[in-house]
Each structure stands twice: as C-alpha cells, then as structure tokens.
Amino acid sequence: MPQTIELDIGRVIAGHGRHYIVETPEGREVQCSTRGKKSDCVVGDRVRWQVTDSRGHEGVIEAIEPRRNLFYRQDEWKTKSFAANLDRLLVMVAAEPVFSESQLTRALIAAAHAGIPAHILLNKTDLTEAAAAARERLAPYAAMGHPIIEVALKTRPDEARERLAALSSGATLVLGPSGTGKSTLVNLLVPDAAAQVGEISTALNSGRHTTTHTRWYWLDRAHEAALIDSPGFQEFGLRQVPVADLAALMPDFARHLGECRFANCSHDHEPGCQVLAALERGEITDIRHRIYLDLREELTRTRW
Numbered sequence: 001m002p003q004t005i006e007l008d009i010g011r012v013i014a015g016h017g018r019h020y021i022v023e024t025p026e027g028r029e030v031q032c033s034t035r036g037k038k039s040d041c042v043v044g045d046r047v048r049w050q051v052t053d054s055r056g057h058e059g060v061i062e063a064i065e066p067r068r069n070l071f072y073r074q075d076e077w078k079t080k081s082f083a084a085n086l087d088r089l090l091v092m093v094a095a096e097p098v099f100s101e102s103q104l105t106r107a108l109i110a111a112a113h114a115g116i117p118a119h120i121l122l123n124k125t126d127l128t129e130a131a132a133a134a135r136e137r138l139a140p141y142a143a144m145g146h147p148i149i150e151v152a153l154k155t156r157p158d159e160a161r162e163r164l165a166a167l168s169s170g171a172t173l174v175l176g177p178s179g180t181g182k183s184t185l186v187n188l189l190v191p192d193a194a195a196q197v198g199e200i201s202t203a204l205n206s207g208r209h210t211t212t213h214t215r216w217y218w219l220d221r222a223h224e225a226a227l228i229d230s231p232g233f234q235e236f237g238l239r240q241v242p243v244a245d246l247a248a249l250m251p252d253f254a255r256h257l258g259e260c261r262f263a264n265c266s267h268d269h270e271p272g273c274q275v276l277a278a279l280e281r282g283e284i285t286d287i288r289h290r291i292y293l294d295l296r297e298e299l300t301r302t303r304w
C-alpha cells in the first residue's frame, strides 16, 4: 500500500470470525474485515482502517496499533485472547456457587504476566453464611494487594453501584464463572446493554452467536469508561508463563524469592527454602502452594 494513504484510526469493540465492529473517534460504527485468512485483532485494539464503500459503513483493517497490554490464556494447543489495552481486570466470584481458587489464581497470574492490575468482585453477600466463607477464602488475596469489592448486585444494587466506582474510568475486563452474576452486573452498570448488544449482533450478522464472544460496553455517555464482558473462563491455560517466572507472579510467593538457599529452588522440597518456611508459618496457604505445584507441573510438562 502506498505510504501516502492516510488511514483512519478506530477501536475494535466486537468481533466475530474475521468480522469486526470498529468504532471511530466520533462514535460511528464501521463494519470491518481483515485481509487474509487469519486475524489477530481483539476487542480493545486500536486499529488503522480504510473505508471500502461509498457510504463509509464498511472498511478493512490494515494495521493494529501497538498494544499497551494483552490479556490472554494459552492452553496446550490454542491461544485465546480476551482483550487488549486494559486498565484493569475484574475477576468475579460469588458466595454461591463456591468458586475455584485455582481458576481465580490462574486469572490473577495471567493479569500479572500481562501487567494488568486485578480486582476481585465478591457478589451475593446477602447469602451471609456462604459470603463469610468466601470472604475468608479471599483474605489471602486481599493481603496480596488485590482490592476486594463486596456487593449484593441483586438485593442491594445502589450500594453495589457505589462500590463499583473504581470502574468509572478506563477499560475493565470482567471474568467470572457462570452463575456468579455477570449478566446482573452488566445490566446494572450498562442500562442500554441489550440495545448495545443488539446493534452489534445485527452489524456482525451473527445473531445469537455473539453471546459466546467478547463485547465492549460503554458505561457512560462521554465514552470514558468501558466494561468488557468475555466468556471462556473455565479452561484457563497459562502456557505463556515461563515456569521460572511463575513464583514471581504470585505475590505471596514473590516476597520470599531470593531468600532460598538454592538460587534455582523450586520451592517444592528443598532445604533452606523460604517459601516453604512461609508455608510453615501460614503466610502462604496450603491451597496456594498446591496450586503453584500443579501449575509448575503443568508448565514443565512437554507437549506431544
């Protein structure tokens, strides 16, 4: 392409296959495709695009601007990119169903690896007994420096809205297992959510399929804050993380690194291991250590 052509800038707000909705700085939505078979665009990407129809409704993406960050998971065979250029990750859990600490830990490690601050949202605190148990399980994560926001989205929506004020600027990716109240959250914070989804589905001609894809919702008229809803939390591979970096990405482990007797300590059985000493003192929980060992094993296993 000749260098002289000035390309427009835009932000990817939804995608389906090789089709994307790109929003222009003026807030116009353009249906874009990419060249070639494969595409690496994700929601949140800033892209350079060129118009391809006379009405200016369609275009082609020519280039992706450099990303501030990219949140993704990597399984043995496949990489799933959730979104790019994020200001924070919000991992949603609930008093019920009981959440998996392994899943929570994996998301937090992926965020740390991508350099994205992570908050934890505990929903359904109206279920007092279950909430107390969940709160106790989350205490070590609060101690690690993750802000924990407690809400009852359904029974105390106004209070929830206030407590979620941290989301009122920048882009927040929400991850949460099914049943935690993700739809309730989106409906509370995005009054015209259904309309925004409808427009995107029509534009992408993907109908109900969009329910399985990542979506960008504006939280305000000024378009300064956005919530990104993404499915696909169940299988959360961390193949992108070099095994040697794993402990450093877990804040409760990180603070003891460099103190072990052996420089290449695996914090599994070695004498003079300060991580094991912290485990002994209860500063690292048994479950976190077990998750660490499982992940270590998973990341060391060779592919076949």
Ligand SMILES: Nc1nc2c(ncn2[C@@H]2O[C@H](COP(=O)(O)OP(=O)(O)OP(=O)(O)O)[C@@H](O)[C@H]2O)c(=O)[nH]1
Residues within 6 Å of the ligand: 123, 124, 125, 126, 127, 151, 152, 153, 154, 155, 156, 176, 177, 178, 179, 180, 181, 182, 183, 184, 185
């Ligand atoms: N007790 C209680 N229930 C809630 C609260 N918020 C949501 N729920 C209920 O939890 C269930 C799941 O909520 P959804 O918002 O549909 O959850 P989701 O995470 O979107 O679930 P999927 O649609 O399966 O992905 C619903 O029955 C909600 O009514 C809450 O604050 N307290």
Ligand SMILES: [Zn+2]
Residues within 6 Å of the ligand: 260, 261, 265, 266, 267, 268, 270, 272, 273, 274, 275, 276
């Ligand atoms: Zn050690």
